[in-house]
Amino acid sequence: xxxxxxxxxxxxxxxxxxxxxxxxxxxxxxxxxxxxxxxxxxxxxxxxxxxxxxxxxxxxxxxxxxxxxxxxxxxxxxxxxxxxxxxxxxxxxxxxxxxxxxxxxxxxxxxxxxxxxxxxxxxxxxxxxxxxxxxxxxxxxxxxxxxxxxxxxxxxxxxxxxxxxxxxxxxxxxxxxxxxxxxxxxxxxxxxxxxxxxxxxxxxxxxxxxxxxxxxxxxxxxxxxxxxxxxxxxxxxxxxxxxxxxxxxxxxxxxxxxxxxxxxxxxxxxxxxxxxxxxxxxxxxxxxxxxxx
Amino acid sequence: xxxxxxxxxxxxxxxxxxxxxxxxxxxxxxxxxxxxxxxxxxxxxxxxxxxxxxxxxxxxxxxxxxxxxxxxxxxxxxxxxxxxxxxxxxxxxxxxxxxxxxxxxxxxxxxxxxxxxxxxxxxxxxxxxxxxxxxxxxxxxxxxxxxxxxxxxxxxxxxxxxxxxxxxxxxxxxxxxxxxxxxxxxxxxxxxxxxxxxxxxxxxxxxxxxxxxxxxxxxxxxxxxxxxxxxxxxxxxxxxxxxxxxxxxxxxxxxxxxxxxxxxxxxxxxxxxxxxxxxxxxxxxxxxxxxxx
Numbered sequence: 001x002x003x004x005x006x007x008x009x010x011x012x013x014x015x016x017x018x019x020x021x022x023x024x025x026x027x028x029x030x031x032x033x034x035x036x037x038x039x040x041x042x043x044x045x046x047x048x049x050x051x052x053x054x055x056x057x058x059x060x061x062x063x064x065x066x067x068x069x070x071x072x073x074x075x076x077x078x079x080x081x082x083x084x085x086x087x088x089x090x091x092x093x094x095x096x097x098x099x100x101x102x103x104x105x106x107x108x109x110x111x112x113x114x115x116x117x118x119x120x121x122x123x124x125x126x127x128x129x130x131x132x133x134x135x136x137x138x139x140x141x142x143x144x145x146x147x148x149x150x151x152x153x154x155x156x157x158x159x160x161x162x163x164x165x166x167x168x169x170x171x172x173x174x175x176x177x178x179x180x181x182x183x184x185x186x187x188x189x190x191x192x193x194x195x196x197x198x199x200x201x202x203x204x205x206x207x208x209x210x211x212x213x214x215x216x217x218x219x220x221x222x223x224x225x226x227x228x229x230x231x232x233x234x235x236x237x238x239x240x241x242x243x244x245x246x247x248x249x250x251x252x253x254x255x256x257x258x259x260x261x262x263x264x265x266x267x268x269x270x271x272x273x274x275x276x277x278x279x280x281x282x283x284x285x286x287x288x289x290x291x292x293x
Numbered sequence: 294x295x296x297x298x299x300x301x302x303x304x305x306x307x308x309x310x311x312x313x314x315x316x317x318x319x320x321x322x323x324x325x326x327x328x329x330x331x332x333x334x335x336x337x338x339x340x341x342x343x344x345x346x347x348x349x350x351x352x353x354x355x356x357x358x359x360x361x362x363x364x365x366x367x368x369x370x371x372x373x374x375x376x377x378x379x380x381x382x383x384x385x386x387x388x389x390x391x392x393x394x395x396x397x398x399x400x401x402x403x404x405x406x407x408x409x410x411x412x413x414x415x416x417x418x419x420x421x422x423x424x425x426x427x428x429x430x431x432x433x434x435x436x437x438x439x440x441x442x443x444x445x446x447x448x449x450x451x452x453x454x455x456x457x458x459x460x461x462x463x464x465x466x467x468x469x470x471x472x473x474x475x476x477x478x479x480x481x482x483x484x485x486x487x488x489x490x491x492x493x494x495x496x497x498x499x500x501x502x503x504x505x506x507x508x509x510x511x512x513x514x515x516x517x518x519x520x521x522x523x524x525x526x527x528x529x530x531x532x533x534x535x536x537x538x539x540x541x542x543x544x545x546x547x548x549x550x551x552x553x554x555x556x557x558x559x560x561x562x563x564x565x566x567x568x569x570x571x572x573x574x575x576x577x578x579x580x581x582x583x584x585x586x
Contacts, residue, residue, distance in 0.1 A: 008306075020423070026511065034349050062300075106574070117408050121439060124400070126510050126512045128512065128513070128514070131535045144511055145512070146509060146512075175506070175509060175510070177506060181504065181506070182510075184500075184504065185500070185504060185506060185507050185510050186510060188496065188500040188507060189508065189510055189511040189512075190511075190512070190514055190515065192497070193514050193518035193519070195551060195554055195555075196489055196492075196493050196518060196551070197426075197518055197552070197577075198556060198569075198571075198573040198574075199489075199550040200485065200486060200489050200547060201573040201576050202550050202569070202572065202573050202576070203382045203481065203485065203550055204481045205484075205573075206487070206546070207477075207481040207543070208481075209324065211474065211477065213468070213470060213474070213578055214478050214482060215482065216468060217360065217468070217475075217478050217479060217483070218419075218482040218580070219421065219439075220420075220421070220484050221421070221520075221521050222482045222486050224518070224520050224521070225486035225490055225517070225518055225520070226519060227514075227518070228514050228517070228518060229573045229574060229576075229577040229580070230574050230577040230578050232574075233567060233570045233571045233574050235564060237566060237567055237570065240558055240566065241368045241558070241561060244559060244561065247558060248556075248558045248559045250496060250500070250556040251554060251555040251558070252551075252552060252555050253499070254492050254493060254496045254548075254551060255547075255548035255555070256548075257496055258488060258489070258492045258494040258544045258545075258547060258548040258551075259544070259548045261488055261492060261544060262541040262548070265533055265534070265537050265541045266537060266541045268534060268537065270530060273530060273533065273534075274296055276491075276495070277491055277526045277529060278521045278526045279495065280490075280492075280494040280524050281522060281525075281526050282497075283494050283498045284490075284519055284520075284522040284523040287511070287519075288523070
């Protein structure tokens with residue numbers, strides 16, 4: 001933050017898309033008094049009214065981003081890709097275009113076509129909530145969360161450092177990695193859990209069609225394992241379709257692991273089942289021993 | 294509780310196995326002053342010492358159950374099946390043998406060989422904790438939980454009514470169904486979620502072997518969906534192996550649902566994906582709308 005000739009406190013920040021993530025970014029900027037001016041762009045009049053009620057300056061049209069030093073794109077991933085040519089046309093030379101989409105590779109590919117004087121960088125805060133929209137936005141959403149930053153080859157190291165410093169003011173922990181690596185990782189630890197939960201819900205609901213007492217016996221185990229199935233489907237489709245190869249491969253690996261366990265179970269191979277399930281149990285315990293649960 | 298000629302307050306209750314469930318049963322009986330006398334049988338001296346420290350009378354040998362009006366078997370399912378012939382030999386005429394195993398069909402089959410003057414009934418409280426053992430036992434564990442009761446053909450209706458009244462004193466909600474139906478249901482809403490979580494943990498850990506940043510990006514979605522993978526494996530094996538046909542069939546159905554979703558994703562069939570995932574989301578939301586979350 002004490003880089004010579006640059007200070008976030010002099011900057012104008014435009015945020016496009018005031019959902020949970022964009023709204024929380026705007027609220028965090030304001031609460032920490034990070035920058036001189038915040039302009040929030042959203043097409044929905046009701047969302048703008050909610051944001052305006054918290055004192056945030058809003059605009060309906062994208063040309064409001066023109067004076068910004070930082071342009072934060074916080075719409076779903078495919079909308080970001082569609083917006084980028086217009087953002088490139090509006091952004092002033094030297095501005096940083098920073099997106100918060102949940103997948104990074106296809107957005108990075110689209111960012112390569114931005115005009116050369118525009119800086120650009122991908123980002124993805126590893127946090128979320130069941131509830132979406134500005135109404136659920138929270139200035140503390142990013143606190144203690146890992147904030148993935150995915151620079152392109154053209155991204156100046158200084159840009160990465162500035163954005164890392166910015167998200168640190170929100171209490172987030174920046175982690176720099178490339179877009180392709182990010183997408184492969186989140187396929188395993190975020191997108192696969194969603195598809196697994198959705199398939200669980202479908203199978204259990206199919207059983208419930210045959211036996212109406214099925215869900216009367218459901219307890220916390222089913223509740224937690226199926227939780228992600230209730231995620232916003234439009235948002236999840238956007239994620240799945242922009243990361244499809246990695247996710248489809250991991251879903252097939254998961255189905256194969258399950259079929260293998262089912263085979264061991266069907267033939268009563270207790271030793272092999274014990275060894276495999278004990279490995280899963282130890283991995284899970286080791287993982288969350290070091291994390292807050 | 295006001296049945297003529299019978300009152301739990303005059304009864305002696307023996308509990309065999311002082312783990313989380315048996316220990317909680319003993320503590321709930323004592324806290325509600327339900328019965329005249331409680332005898333807790335456990336082979337482990339340390340567990341007996343812990344129980345004795347809370348004022349519960351303990352014994353090491355099974356013959357301590359001889360005077361009991363109610364004998365509660367709270368060991369894992371396969372240990373219950375092994376114990377039943379000895380329990381039948383010790384139990385006095387008219388005593389109720391009530392087991393709390395997590396699967397019911399194989400135990401019910403073993404109960405059919407009990408001497409005719411002994412009453413018997415299966416039970417399964419739909420609650421649990423991550424932590425096992427008497428140290429985690431809690432007099433309030435059964436409060437608001439569904440308590441499945443699975444009578445045999447030989448079980449007198451009066452016996453079912455007495456046990457239902459007993460678990461109601463713990464704040465539980467008795468639900469009577471047959472053992473086969475119970476096992477089919479819990480395969481879908483309890484055992485399948487465990488195997489799904491274990492397979493998820495194995496697939497993610499395999500990815501982490503290739504990329505050491507994998508778990509650095511894991512957040513609450515992965516944490517909740519994988520939680521059951523950390524369950525006690527000895528306990529889960531006991532459950533899986535005494536309910537294997539139902540569980541293996543549902544695991545295969547789940548794998549098939551995932552492969553189907555992976556196919557839709559790989560070919561980018563957005564409409565079909567949307568319809569299927571929206572169905573899962575609506576089912577999940579409808580389910581937990583009416584339940585505490």
